[in-house]
Amino acid sequence: MKSGSAGQDYLKFIKKYWFMAGLGAVSLITIADNTQILAGWGNWFKQRHAADMVIVLIFIFSGLALTPEQLKNGLTDVKGVLLTVVILFIIAPLIAAFFGLIPMNTGIIIGLFIVAVMPSTMSSGVVMTAAAGGDAAHALVSTIIANSAAAFTIPYTLTFLLQIIGESASITIDKTAMMLKIFLLVVLPLTAGLLLKFLCGTLYERIGSKLNIINQTLILFIVWIALSGTRSILLNSGSTVGLIIVLSFVYHGILLICGWSLIQACRREKGKRESILFMGGQKTLSLSIILQVSLFPQYGIALLVCVIHHIVHLVMDGYLVEQFKAKNNSC
Numbered sequence: 001m002k003s004g005s006a007g008q009d010y011l012k013f014i015k016k017y018w019f020m021a022g023l024g025a026v027s028l029i030t031i032a033d034n035t036q037i038l039a040g041w042g043n044w045f046k047q048r049h050a051a052d053m054v055i056v057l058i059f060i061f062s063g064l065a066l067t068p069e070q071l072k073n074g075l076t077d078v079k080g081v082l083l084t085v086v087i088l089f090i091i092a093p094l095i096a097a098f099f100g101l102i103p104m105n106t107g108i109i110i111g112l113f114i115v116a117v118m119p120s121t122m123s124s125g126v127v128m129t130a131a132a133g134g135d136a137a138h139a140l141v142s143t144i145i146a147n148s149a150a151a152f153t154i155p156y157t158l159t160f161l162l163q164i165i166g167e168s169a170s171i172t173i174d175k176t177a178m179m180l181k182i183f184l185l186v187v188l189p190l191t192a193g194l195l196l197k198f199l200c201g202t203l204y205e206r207i208g209s210k211l212n213i214i215n216q217t218l219i220l221f222i223v224w225i226a227l228s229g230t231r232s233i234l235l236n237s238g239s240t241v242g243l244i245i246v247l248s249f250v251y252h253g254i255l256l257i258c259g260w261s262l263i264q265a266c267r268r269e270k271g272k273r274e275s276i277l278f279m280g281g282q283k284t285l286s287l288s289i290i291l292q293v294s295l296f297p298q299y300g301i302a303l304l305v306c307v308i309h310h311i312v313h314l315v316m317d318g319y320l321v322e323q324f325k326a327k328n329n330s331c
Contacts, residue, residue, distance in 0.1 A: 020311055022220045027307065030227045031235060042228020051225050051293065054218045055286055056189045059147075061211045063193020077138050080272045084120070084142040087259045087280030089153045092116045093161060095254050099247070100164040107296075108244060111305025112251060113161040114291050117154045118283040119146035125282040128317055132324035134274025142279040144190065150287070151183045181294070186287065219286050226289045226303050244305050248312040255281050256316070274324060278317060285310040 030038050045051070096116035100109050120143045130136040259280045263273045288306040296302050 039228040039231045042225045055185045059189035060193040063190040064197045084280045107299035107301030111302030117157045119150040120279045121282045121284045125278045129275045132274040132321045135271045139275040244308045248309040252313045
């Protein structure tokens with residue numbers, strides 16, 4: 001019986017942490033492959049804009065996973081959505097701006113700036129909100145609105161942050177082109193997924209339970225493509241990994257503290273506060289990778305910041321989920 005119980009615990013552990021393990025495995029295998037066969041294939045896909053196509057699929061599947069009931073319920077809490085947006089697009093960039101004043105490697109700072117301007121993640125944040133006893137419907141609506149608004153906020157916020165380190169002149173951002181790209185890669189596919197769900201409900205019944213796994217697997221594919229193009233740069237930055245881990249931990253910790261303080265000040269009730277905290281603090285990885293590859297290919301270390309920060313904030317928020325669950329069970 002003990003061996004059977006241990007086996008079940010092992011399977012639960014793998015199911016819970018397979019994505020983080022996958023991120024680590026993809027990164028290590030791609031970088032450690034001295035034959036550069038994997039990197040070669042990754043660059044082949046990159047040259048054919050495979051990452052863009054995968055992003056489109058991710059957001060189509062995200063839209064397909066939503067239900068009309070979830071959208072309706074989530075839209076009723078306007079104040080909660082606004083608080084989430086404030087944390088995502090105002091507080092997060094302001095914290096990053098403070099870090100931009102600290103003398104550090106330019107690539108690391110740019111990577112943090114990319115993370116700071118991102119909208120909320122479409123998958124892990126919703127899952128963690130539900131696991132912590134929060135309103136998953138509110139989390140879904142918040143991330144839809146945030147990802148749609150990102151098409152307009154990212155070009156201006158990123159330009160502002162780059163001015164802090166004097167990179168706005170050397171890196172020209174075509175705001176119109178970026179807005180159009182985010183609209184095509186995020187807003188349009190998400191809308192298409194919602195429409196597809198409405199027209200082909202039977203399709204969701206067949207693959208609905210697998211959509212989250214499919215999306216996370218597609219994100220691993222994007223990470224592999226991005227790492228392939230910056231492998232040589234990353235091999236020469238091993239000493240900075242520890243700094244990036246510490247930076248990610250401190251940045252996300254400050255963001256969580258600021259978000260929780262705002263939630264408490266606005267007296268948000270149990271259920272809504274979990275959604276605001278997780279959806280306001282968790283940043284999407286897929287779009288950040290696309291932005292780094294498109295705008296900052298010369299700063300390969302910025303990609304490492306995006307990936308490491310994603311892993312760090314999943315670990316930190318995973319701990320918070322357990323704390324919320326323990327508190328809710330004791331009540």
